[in-house]
Amino acid sequence: MTIVGLGLPRRLVEFTVDGEAVRVPEGSTILDACAAAGKDIPTLCFGDTLEPANACRVCMVEVEGSRTLVPSCSRKAEPGMVVRTETDRTRLSRKVVLELLGSATDLSTTPDVAGWMAECGAEPERFGPPAPASDDRDDRRPGEHEIPDGLTAATVRQPVKVDNELYVRDYGKCIQCYKCVDACGEQWQNTFAITMAGRGFDARISTEFANPLPDSACVYCGNCVEVCPTGALSFKREHDKREAGTWDESRQTATTTICTFCGVGCSLTLHVQDNEIVKVTSPHESSVTHGNLCIKGRFGWQHVQNR
Amino acid sequence: MKRKNTEPYVRLTRPLVRDSGELRPASWEEALERAAAGFRRTLDTKGPEAFGMFSCARATNEMNYVAQKFTRAVIGTNNVDSCNRTCHAPSVAGLARVFDSGGGTSSYQEIEDADVIVVWGGNPREAHPIFFQHVLKAVHRGAKLFVIDPRRTSTASWAHRRLQLYVGTDIPLAHAIAREIIHSGLANTAFIERATEGFAEFAASVEPWTLEAAEETTGVPAELIRELAHTYARADRGQLSWTLGITEHHNGTDNVLSLINLALLAGHVGRYGAGLNPLRGQNNVQGGGDMGAIPDRMPGFQNILDADVRAKFDAAWGSNIPPHKGLNLTQMLDAMERGDLTCVYIIGENPVQSEADCEHTIKRLSNVEHLVVQDIFLTKTAQLADVVLPASAAWCESDGTFTNSERRVQRVRKALEPPEGARDDIQLLCELARRLGHDWNYQGGEDVWNELRTLSPMHAGMSYARLEELGGIQWPCYREDELEPTFLHGRLWEEDPAKRGRPAPFTVIAHSPPVDLLTEDFPIRLTTGRRLDSYNTGVQSGGFPSPLRRGETLDLCPADAVRLGVVEDEVVRISSRRGEIEAPVRIDEGLRPGLAFMTFHFPDEIDVNVITIEATCPVAGTAEYKAAAIRVEKLPVTV
Ligand code: SF4
Ligand code: SF4
Ligand code: FES
Numbered sequence: 040m041t042i043v044g045l046g047l048p049r050r051l052v053e054f055t056v057d058g059e060a061v062r063v064p065e066g067s068t069i070l071d072a073c074a075a076a077g078k079d080i081p082t083l084c085f086g087d088t089l090e091p092a093n094a095c096r097v098c099m100v101e102v103e104g105s106r107t108l109v110p111s112c113s114r115k116a117e118p119g120m121v122v123r124t125e126t127d128r129t130r131l132s133r134k135v136v137l138e139l140l141g142s143a144t145d146l147s148t149t150p151d152v153a154g155w156m157a158e159c160g161a162e163p164e165r166f167g168p169p170a171p172a173s174d175d176r177d178d179r180r181p182g183e184h185e186i187p188d189g190l191t192a193a194t195v196r197q198p199v200k201v202d203n204e205l206y207v208r209d210y211g212k213c214i215q216c217y218k219c220v221d222a223c224g225e226q227w228q229n230t231f232a233i234t235m236a237g238r239g240f241d242a243r244i245s246t247e248f249a250n251p252l253p254d255s256a257c258v259y260c261g262n263c264v265e266v267c268p269t270g271a272l273s274f275k276r277e278h279d280k281r282e283a284g285t286w287d288e289s290r291q292t293a294t295t296t297i298c299t300f301c302g303v304g305c306s307l308t309l310h311v312q313d314n315e316i317v318k319v320t321s322p323h324e325s326s327v328t329h330g331n332l333c334i335k336g337r338f339g340w341q342h343v344q345n346r
Numbered sequence: 347m348k349r350k351n352t353e354p355y356v357r358l359t360r361p362l363v364r365d366s367g368e369l370r371p372a373s374w375e376e377a378l379e380r381a382a383a384g385f386r387r388t389l390d391t392k393g394p395e396a397f398g399m400f401s402c403a404r405a406t407n408e409m410n411y412v413a414q415k416f417t418r419a420v421i422g423t424n425n426v427d428s429c430n431r432t433c434h435a436p437s438v439a440g441l442a443r444v445f446d447s448g449g450g451t452s453s454y455q456e457i458e459d460a461d462v463i464v465v466w467g468g469n470p471r472e473a474h475p476i477f478f479q480h481v482l483k484a485v486h487r488g489a490k491l492f493v494i495d496p497r498r499t500s501t502a503s504w505a506h507r508r509l510q511l512y513v514g515t516d517i518p519l520a521h522a523i524a525r526e527i528i529h530s531g532l533a534n535t536a537f538i539e540r541a542t543e544g545f546a547e548f549a550a551s552v553e554p555w556t557l558e559a560a561e562e563t564t565g566v567p568a569e570l571i572r573e574l575a576h577t578y579a580r581a582d583r584g585q586l587s588w589t590l591g592i593t594e595h596h597n598g599t600d601n602v603l604s605l606i607n608l609a610l611l612a613g614h615v616g617r618y619g620a621g622l623n624p625l626r627g628q629n630n631v632q633g634g635g636d637m638g639a640i641p642d643r644m645p646g647f648q649n650i651l652d653a654d655v656r657a658k659f660d661a662a663w664g665s666n667i668p669p670h671k672g673l674n675l676t677q678m679l680d681a682m683e684r685g686d687l688t689c690v691y692i693i694g695e696n697p698v699q700s701e702a703d704c705e706h707t708i709k710r711l712s713n714v715e716h717l718v719v720q721d722i723f724l725t726k727t728a729q730l731a732d733v734v735l736p737a738s739a740a741w742c743e744s745d746g747t748f749t750n751s752e753r754r755v756q757r758v759r760k761a762l763e764p765p766e767g768a769r770d771d772i773q774l775l776c777e778l779a780r781r782l783g784h785d786w787n788y789q790g791g792e793d794v795w796n797e798l799r800t801l802s803p804m805h806a807g808m809s810y811a812r813l814e815e816l817g818g819i820q821w822p823c824y825r826e827d828e829l830e831p832t833f834l835h836g837r838l839w840e841e842d843p844a845k846r847g848r849p850a851p852f853t854v855i856a857h858s859p860p861v862d863l864l865t866e867d868f869p870i871r872l873t874t875g876r877r878l879d880s881y882n883t884g885v886q887s888g889g890f891p892s893p894l895r896r897g898e899t900l901d902l903c904p905a906d907a908v909r910l911g912v913v914e915d916e917v918v919r920i921s922s923r924r925g926e927i928e929a930p931v932r933i934d935e936g937l938r939p940g941l942a943f944m945t946f947h948f949p950d951e952i953d954v955n956v957i958t959i960e961a962t963c964p965v966a967g968t969a970e971y972k973a974a975a976i977r978v979e980k981l982p983v984t985v
Contacts, residue, residue, distance in 0.1 A: 203893040204891040204893065205891070205892075205893065225486060228479070229479075229482050229504075252893065253893045257893075258475075258878060258879075258894065259892070259893060259894065260475070292761070294742075294759050294760070294761035295757075295759060296741055296742055296757075296758045296759045296761055297629060297741060297748045297750075297756050297757075297758050298629065298741070299404055299628075299629045299739075299740070299741040299886070300881050300886070300887070301473060301474050301625075301627060301628065301881075302474070302625060302627060302628060302629060302630075302631055302632060302750055302751040303476045303477045303625070303750060303751060304629065304748060304749075304750025304751065304752070304754055304756055304818075306756070306817075309742055309761040309762070311761050311762055314762055314763050315762075316742070316761070316762065324817065325817060326455065326817060326818075327454060327476065327750070327752075327754070327756075327818075328476055329479075331479060332476065333475035333476060333878065334878060334879045334894065335878075335879065335881060335887060336476075338890050338892070339881070339887055339889075339890050340742070340890070341354070341889040341890040342354065342355065342886045342887075342889030342890070343357070343722070343739045343742055343743070343762065343889075344357075344762075345354050345356050345357060345889050346765045
C-alpha cells in the first residue's frame, strides 16, 4: 500500500545563474530555473511532458566544479550551484553539436535552430557536401557499413514515408531525440509501436520489423507527432499543404476548445487556415491530456468541414 | 467483405421543410415560421404535455440550458431529455439516489494516485483512451488494476486480474465481493456506522452469494472474486469506474447501485483518491444533465419537485413550471406511440439510429404530427422531420462550455465560421422563442452562462474568466474566490452529524438475468460496445479516413467460428427475436464461446439496432443494448 503525499510545500533552492542569484523550488532543473530567470537555452530533445532523454546535448551549461558540461534539461538545481550558460565552452559545444546535427539531418522545419546556429557560428557545410540520400534506411542490414568516402558528409537523408492518410514520417529530419519513442511507449500512449532500431550511424526510429504504419501497432493518436521537435513526424494535411506550397502559418489561428468524441474532455487546439482546420494539437499544460489525444480527437474533425 | 463505400455526411446549409411528403429547401423565414406555427398549433389544440424536447449531449452547457428553458418557460412542460438516457442515466439515477448528486466523485489526478482501480463493464483503452492514460500512470506507479468484462479487451490486457463474467451477472459478482468483504472482517465499520444506513439488511441480502455460488452464476473463479474483494477493501485508495457494460441493461440502475454498495462497504468514497466514476460516452452528457435538460431536475441538479426551486426559476424566467416530473426519452417514445406526444423538437440527436430496436423508433417518430430537427447533418432522424434547421457545430463553431466526466467545466471556443447558411443553436432557440412571444436576448454563450450562474449555486463561482485562467473548474464551485476539493461527498467523513448530512443508504438488490433469454433458437449472447477509431452512429467519425477502420463485423471466438463452420470475413446472417441483419465475421480471441460482439458505428451499412432489445431499466429508461440473444447462420452459397 502506498500513501501518496498531498504535496508538502516544497523547499526553495538558491543558486547562481550567470552571476544572478535565483531561487527555485526543490526538484527544479537548471533549465526550469533559467526559464524562470528569463534566459533562453536552446533545447531539442527536451519535452515538457516527458522525462528528459538527454539525447541532443544542445542545452549544455557550465557548472562550476564539474569537469564536463552538464545538460541543463535534466540536471537538478542544487543549493549553491554556480551555473554559466554563455561561455566560450558552452558556445563551442553548441556549435559542434549543431554542426554535426545540421550536416547529417535536414533541420529546415526545426523551429529556432537557424537562429541558434547563427549565434554560435555553426557551419555544417564544413563537413563537405551531403552524401546522396539512401533508398530506405530501414533496409540497412546490421553489420553492413559503407566506408565513408571522406568527400561527402554522411546524412540520414531518405525518402519521406507516406503510408497512411493521417501522418507522415520524414526521417531525413530525425535527430533521434527519443521523444516519439517515449510518447508512444511507457510514458504516455503505452502502445510501443515505434522504437530505435540499428546501431551507430544506422540507428533510426522504426516500427516492428520495419512494417508500414498500417501494419504496425500504431493507433494514430499522433502523440509522437505532437512532441517531435523537427517536423520529422508531421500530419498528412500539413505535409500535403507544404508540398503544395499552401502551408502558411502566418495566416493560421490557434484556438483551444474541447473534443467532442467522449466524456473525458480533452483540450484540442485547432489550427485554422482560411476557415479550414489544418492541424490539431493539444496544450501540454492541460491536466486532462498533458498534450496527448486519441485518433478521434487528433483526426476526427473532418466532418465539420465536409461542406 | 469489403466495407461498402458510404459517402461521408455533408453539412446542411439550407433549411428544409416538408411539402406533400417531400423535404424541399426553404428560406430561413419560412422554415422558422413553420417550426413555430407547429409548436403554436400543438399548444392550442393539445396543450404543452404533447411536446417533447430531445436536447443534445454534444452541444454546450449554454445550449442545453436554453433548450430546457425553452421547454419549460416557452412551452410549459418538463418533457426534456437527451441521449444520456441511452447510456448513463442509470449512473446518474444510482449516484443521485445514494449521494444526492449524479456526478462521478473523483478527478483524473486522483485516479493516478489510487492504489487499486477497478474498471467494471468498460473498455477505456478504446472508448476513453486519455482517461486510460491516467489509469496506466497509476499502474506504472504500482496500483493494481482489476478489469471486469465479459470480453478480454485491450483494457483487460493491462489488468493484474481479469474477471471475465457472463453478460448480465454483475449483481451476483458484486454481491459475492460484498459478502467476502463482510465475512473477512474487511468492511470499513467505522465509516459504515457513521455515514451509511441499511447495512444489516444489505449484509443479509448478500448472504446467499458465496464465492462458490457466484462462480457458478458469473463464471468468474472464486479465487479471483476473493482476491478482488480483499485487495479493494484493504486499499487506502480504491477507485471503481464503469461504463455502459454496467448501465445498458434492463436493470442498469440496480447494477450501478450494487457497485455503490461496494464503495460504501470499503469506505471508498468521499476521500482523496477513493471514488466512484462513471465514464461518460459523449462530451457533454454530464453538462446536459447539470443544465436541467432532464425531466426531473432543474439546472444545477436542483429537484423539480421542490416548490422553492421552481419558484426561484419562475421568478427569474416569468414562467410557470409544471410541478411534476416530465417524461424521459424512453417515455416520450412510448407517448408518441400512444399518440399523446405529437410534437417533437430534436436538437443534434439521432434516435433513429441510436435507439435499440430502431424500426420501432422510426414508426414512433413517424407517428408525430410536427417534428423539428436541428442538426449539422441530414441524419436518418432529420430525414423524417417536417422542418430541418441547419445548425453550427457546437465544439468548434460556437462559444460556451462542456462538463467532462470529472465534473470539470471547460471552455469551448469558436475556431471556425460555420458554413454559410448554418446558424447557431442558441440563436435558433431564441428566434423560435421570440415567435412564441418570449423576447430573449443573449449576446452569446457568456450571457447564458452568467444567467445560469445566478440560478445554479454549484456553478456560481465559475466565471468565463476564471474557467480560462484555471483551465476549467470542477463543480461544485460556489464562490468566485474559492475552490472546493476535487472529490465529492467529503461530508460523509465529518464527525459532526449536522455537517455529515443524510447518510448514504445501502441498497438491497436482487439479481435479474438479461431479458432476452438464450434458447435453442437464439443460443448466442450478443453484446455491444465501441471501437477506438469510431464513434456512436458514425455520423461524425465516418468523416475521416481511419487506417484502423474495418467496418462492422460480427466478432466471434475461434471455437464458435469452427462450430458454426464460418471463417473470418465470411458474411453470415444474424437474427434476434426482433429482426435480422448480415455482417462479416471477425475472429476475436478475447471472446469466449457463446459470446458475440458488435458496434453501432456503421448503421448505414449494417444496422445492429435492428436486432438489439428494447427492454429498458424501469428507473432510468436505458435499454439493454448489452444483452441480446441471437442466432448466427451460414448464408447459402449463391452462384
Ligand atoms: S501515432 Fe500514437 S501509437 Fe502511432 S506511433 Fe505515434 S505515438 Fe505511437
Ligand atoms: S521522429 Fe521526431 S520525435 Fe521521434 S526521434 Fe525523430 S525527431 Fe524525435
Ligand atoms: S535538450 Fe537537454 S539534452 Fe537535449
